[in-house]
Amino acid sequence: MAALWLARASSQLARRAARRHPPLRRPSRHGGEPASPWLLGPAAQPPVLGSPPLPAAERAFRRGFCSVRSFAGESSAAAASDEEEPENGFAGGDQQALDFPGGKVSLVAEMNFLPESHGERISCYRVLDDDGRTISGSRFQEVSKEVALKMYSEMVTLQIMDNIFYEAQRQGRISFYLTSNGEEAINIASAAALSADDIVLPQYREPGVLLWRGFTLQEFANQCFGNNMDYGKGRQMPIHYGSNRLNYFTVSSPIATQLPQAVGAAYSLKMDKKDACAITYFGDGGTSEGDFHAALNFAAVMEAPVIFFCRNNGWAISTPTTEQFRSDGVVVRGQAYGIRGIRVDGNDALAVYSAVHAAREMAITEGRPILVEALTYRVGHHSTSDDSTKYRPVDEIEHWRTARDPISRYRKWVQGNDWWSDSEESELRNRVRKELLQAIQVAERMPKPPVTELFTDVYDQIPSNLREQEQLLRDTIMKHPSDYPTDVPV
């Protein structure tokens, strides 16, 4: 009897709610298309807490715990906004379902623990097979010949840049370097799928994104040598590039700090209603940081247009992923926060391109975060301060460096379209190498930033205590010139 009454009350309230607001697929403060062509399966309706948004003219958005009084009906939230005495529909003895904060939950008599894993690993999206041929039946975002060739040549440029700068460090010409060997497809293809207005918050293994956007080899060299043309004014160690002109936030060493910042940047874009998203990169190790958890949670709650791009390259310095987490990689975590995710073959340039292209569209039009996990391998050492042969087998490294190389795989596809030839290949490599060696020579010879730059930009204006400290330093250098380098202007 109670069940029947409850059903009637439910439908009554539901009808009332439907009259008041059009049916909403999900609570969105800022509208947006719920459907997406790339979505696998029906979008599960997220639990509704609080009333759906009312037009701006009406009273402010109300949220809060469903009060005990309004436990009845399909949408307890609609009942809460009714402001009338709802019928007490809470039948305590109801066996089927219960209204808890967050929505209705069905009740079962058997005790079942959710398994710790799905059993099968989440499958991985790929477009090109190991020989660079598109897999039949694969769906992917088409690229023009121009874009395809630019992608290829930038991947090659990144590889050469990495090799030469690494060597320069070994020769003692720069103090530090870290490579993106094996992750060229991730770097370039993801950058190619973005627009120039999208804000990039890198970890540190994504210089390719900056390269794609137009950072020159000379500008890279200037930062590594810390000379007076470096945009960072010689204050950061090598590879900590940053360019506000190219919407690439300055690299900051601590892991995953950029994740909540990306949510903030996306929040700013949302406030400005810009047709752009934020994208932030991090490795498998970065997903263990507290900031990863909170950033994803925030982004979901705030409906922020941000792409969380995880480069799962198997290693966090010497920690393999088996010791980093016990989940099925990173993509499964998206669901825990209510975030859509995809696992993609990180060494497949076209797959990365397509996934980021789709993710960006969803992020902006639907106002939601997206998690992309790209499976790849860190072919190089963690950095010039590391020798990875100490903790992993050399043949594993070799295998990924050769058989799974993203550049040669993509080259096969480009050549297969008759868009590229061997002569163009050697011409490109020679040109880039020459340009890079030239840039390094120029950067090395350029003077370092003057001592004044030690004290500027700590605040917007130099305060008196720093001015005093600068004077003190200058006096000391003048008194003991032989103790200080001669090539730093005072």
Added chain:
Amino acid sequence: MFEALREALIEEMKLDPTVCVMGEDVGHYGGSYKVTKGLAEMFGDLRVLDTPIAENSFTGMGIGAAMKGLRPVVEGMNMGFLLLAYNQISNNCGMLHYTSGGQFKIPVVIRGPGGVGRQLGAEHSQRLESYFQSIPGLQMVACSTPYNAKGLMKAAIRSENPVVLFEHVLLYNMKEKIPDEEYICCLEEAEMVRPGEHVTILTYSRMRYHVMQAAKTLVNKGYDPEVIDIRSLKPFDLHTIGNSIKKTHRVLIVEECMRTGGIGASLRSAIIDNFWDYLDAPIMCLSSQDVPTPYAATLEDATVVQPAQIVAAVEQICQ
């Protein structure tokens, strides 16, 4: 005082659409100390953002938004909780303007209640001004009256540098008449509370009231203390302080911080560096002991500097 802070927020948010507020329970709840009451209704959900409980992350979020051009005001429900945000505040907030070569600026205001309240226990009775004072790139101010609370909040929001604004739990209900016209307090200036001739008493935040209470007793005993509320904790207003020392030649610092590494410790060394020749007596510093704040009322009172101690200290200095 909470109304003064709120007025400042409302005025600045009306003037500049990039100013926004984020923190726990700041939106519909109106903030734990009512500083943001009514703001969500006035400015909407997006400009007054309720965040989940992750201080490091919403501070990081504020930094990211600031780098993109917004001017967030980040509220810590209690300054003690901002210890969780220390990484973002020190590594990013303070540093990024410098390490990016000036390309990105971080005009955030980080604010919240701190200090010893009434039996709130150790975790809710912290004085973080001493923990943050080393971070390069940060500015710190402490408000103590409704007048300077409103002025400092406005100045902090307008500043291009990251500013940490320390409020005190026990001062939110202070009442004072403040001007209707718009005014701003200078972030780097100290406030002359009571001019005098015999001794310079430097203090800030709640201790200002203990000092003024002690001053009444001292005046009755024939002393003429000069009381300065230093307000700017980083950098110190050595100009005002110096002028005072040159006049009185005696200094007493009264603070709520712990003895070791407190604001008083830094202030003392700054005074010695700059005004050694003007001192006729060693600088005295009254501070809390190096203990976590106890819960029991009698113990709590014993750890905070009381007016009687201030009177005794002045008598000792002026011998």
